[in-house]
Amino acid sequence: MKKQTLLLTMMAGVLLVSSCASKKDLVNCQTENRELTANYQDTREKLAASQTRVSSLEDQLAQQKKDNEALQMSLNKSLSNTSDNNINISKLVDQINESNQYIRHLVEVKTKSDSLNMVLTNNLTRSLSREEMKEMDVQVLKGVVYISLADNMLYKSGSYEINDRAQETLSKIAKIITDYKDYDVLIEGNTDNVPINNSSAMMTNIRNNWDLSSLRASSVVQYLIDHFGVAPKRLTAGGRGEFNPIATNDTELGRQRNRRTQIIITPKLDQFMDLIDKAPDDNK
Numbered sequence: 001m002k003k004q005t006l007l008l009t010m011m012a013g014v015l016l017v018s019s020c021a022s023k024k025d026l027v028n029c030q031t032e033n034r035e036l037t038a039n040y041q042d043t044r045e046k047l048a049a050s051q052t053r054v055s056s057l058e059d060q061l062a063q064q065k066k067d068n069e070a071l072q073m074s075l076n077k078s079l080s081n082t083s084d085n086n087i088n089i090s091k092l093v094d095q096i097n098e099s100n101q102y103i104r105h106l107v108e109v110k111t112k113s114d115s116l117n118m119v120l121t122n123n124l125t126r127s128l129s130r131e132e133m134k135e136m137d138v139q140v141l142k143g144v145v146y147i148s149l150a151d152n153m154l155y156k157s158g159s160y161e162i163n164d165r166a167q168e169t170l171s172k173i174a175k176i177i178t179d180y181k182d183y184d185v186l187i188e189g190n191t192d193n194v195p196i197n198n199s200s201a202m203m204t205n206i207r208n209n210w211d212l213s214s215l216r217a218s219s220v221v222q223y224l225i226d227h228f229g230v231a232p233k234r235l236t237a238g239g240r241g242e243f244n245p246i247a248t249n250d251t252e253l254g255r256q257r258n259r260r261t262q263i264i265i266t267p268k269l270d271q272f273m274d275l276i277d278k279a280p281d282d283n284k
Contacts (some may be wrong), residue, residue, distance in 0.1 A: 117145050120180055120265065127172045136169070145265040147173060151216070154261055159202055160215040162223050170220070173263060174228035186236045186264040187220045189213030192255035193242040214239030216261055 117140045124147070125138055137148040154166040162170075177185055191209040198204055206212055217237040224230040247254035 114140075114143065116180065117143065120145055120176055120183075123179075124172065124176050127175075128169070132169055143267070147263040147265070149261050149263070150256070151259040151261065154220065155216060158197065158200065160206075160212060160219050161202075162219050166223070167227070170223060171228060174224050174230055177224070177230050177234070177265070178228070180265070181234075182268060183265045184234055184236070184268050185230075186238060186262075186266065187217040187224075188244075188262040188264060189215070189217035189237075189239045190244050190258060190260050190262065191242050192245075192258045193249040194255065208241070210239055210241040212239070213241050220261060220263070 121138055121140055125133070128136065132153075135150040135153045137146075139146045139148075149169070153169065154162060156163045177183070189212070191213050193209070196203060196206055196209060196212055198206055203212075206215065214237065217239055221232075221235045221237040224235065225232050242249070242258070245254075245258045246260075247257040249255050249258060
């Protein structure tokens with residue numbers, strides 16, 4: 001009986017010890033499980049955070065690539081525009097150089113023309129007498145030589161016929177015209193505003209001051225051709241009537257100044273046309 005009791009007691013002890021060991025292991029397992037769970041949860045959170053950062057970085061990378069592509073396109077466009085601009089600038093520089101060359105040419109021509117006009121004027125005025133200078137005015141305006149002669153210096157009274165006194169003066173003017181062959185000559189008649197008196201036989205067919213001024217200019221042209229051999233193709237005659245006054249017609253002195261014939265010496269028109277033809281073309 002005692003042996004059985006002892007045996008039972010021993011078995012109970014073993015079971016108790018075994019039970020205690022199992023319970024300790026369970027606690028340990030549970031503790032380990034909680035730690036593993038916590039570690040797993042922490043790892044998942046870190047993984048989620050890492051995935052979020054990766055996603056953000058991927059988004060940033062994609063945006064950066066997009067921005068880079070846009071910058072590349074902009075750069076390519078800028079390079080293209082720069083190339084076009086370089087071409088345009090080069091073309092503009094060529095046009096400016098061509099224009100400057102044309103301007104220099106114009107300045108040279110003007111300087112030459114001014115010099116010739118000055119020489120022409122000096123030669124004419126030196127050849128005139130003091131009396132002739134009183135009734136003649138010589139000016140250079142804008143590259144054109146104007147020789148203005150009073151009507152009583154050229155024409156018979158109340159007529160368009162050349163008087164004897166005019167021969168000496170017109171001979172000096174004819175010499176200037178002949179010496180300067182690169183110039184054309186316009187003879188222009190002018191009157192005052194007093195209506196003409198057509199009671200004389202010579203004036204019967206003259207209707208007004210237009211006719212009188214034109215006939216007087218034609219008389220000078222014909223005289224230069226017939227007496228001094230001036231080439232007809234260089235001469236042009238025209239009348240301005242009373243409509244180109246240089247003084248008032250309200251006084252006798254003013255009317256006297258308005259009754260005049262102008263000999264206008266100009267560079268030939270084809271020379272100006274040549275200059276125009278040499279002008280740079282803006283449409284190149």
